Amino acid sequence: MKVDTGAGWASNIYIAWSSTSISALPDRSLFFRLSAWKSKDASCRVRIASLDFMLRLITSRTQVLRPRSFIRTYARMASPQSIVDDAIASHHVVVFSKSWCPFCKRAKGTLSSLDVKEEQKPYIIELDEHDKGSEIQDYLAEKSGQRSVPNIWIGQKHIGGSDDLETLKEQDKLTAMFS
Numbered sequence: 001m002k003v004d005t006g007a008g009w010a011s012n013i014y015i016a017w018s019s020t021s022i023s024a025l026p027d028r029s030l031f032f033r034l035s036a037w038k039s040k041d042a043s044c045r046v047r048i049a050s051l052d053f054m055l056r057l058i059t060s061r062t063q064v065l066r067p068r069s070f071i072r073t074y075a076r077m078a079s080p081q082s083i084v085d086d087a088i089a090s091h092h093v094v095v096f097s098k099s100w101c102p103f104c105k106r107a108k109g110t111l112s113s114l115d116v117k118e119e120q121k122p123y124i125i126e127l128d129e130h131d132k133g134s135e136i137q138d139y140l141a142e143k144s145g146q147r148s149v150p151n152i153w154i155g156q157k158h159i160g161g162s163d164d165l166e167t168l169k170e171q172d173k174l175t176a177m178f179s
């Protein structure tokens, strides 16, 4: 299955399931194309509006789409771009971090100490513990012009590193970003 995240074909994900299951899928807004598949099952190319929608579809149609195999496949095949862009698009605060990094510890501490709603708590990706950590770091350098960690995003805006976060806090500008 090829998943279109809206910003282009971000990742190539293939799942095989039977053609009868495909006809059982209710949502005609999806774009299906049956094509030959190496295994005995038919395969299907699905164009969707967002990865979130795909995940919702999968969890709601467990009997059709075999979610565990999808998630395993997705985790293996998602591109560094889609990992970064999806994280930023779907979380208010994202910190690309390294678990051993003192600046990252300071930034995570500052963000966790804020009294914010559950959905505004930081989403943290530890690059040194991630399979694609170094590719993600390369993409972050290209996207934000910053290679060092932590690389912090609030409300889909690039904030910078730990020093930049502390400056915002000292200037009393940080809490306003969580209203």
Ligand SMILES: N[C@@H](CCC(=O)N[C@@H](CS)C(=O)NCC(=O)O)C(=O)O
Residues within 6 Å of the ligand: 098, 101, 102, 103, 104, 147, 148, 149, 150, 160, 161, 162, 163, 164
């Ligand atoms: N002034 C930066 C310093 C950040 C920094 O020096 N981070 C180190 C790790 S502690 C780094 O990114 N090193 C390069 C690397 O890990 O690839 C900040 O406040 O965030």
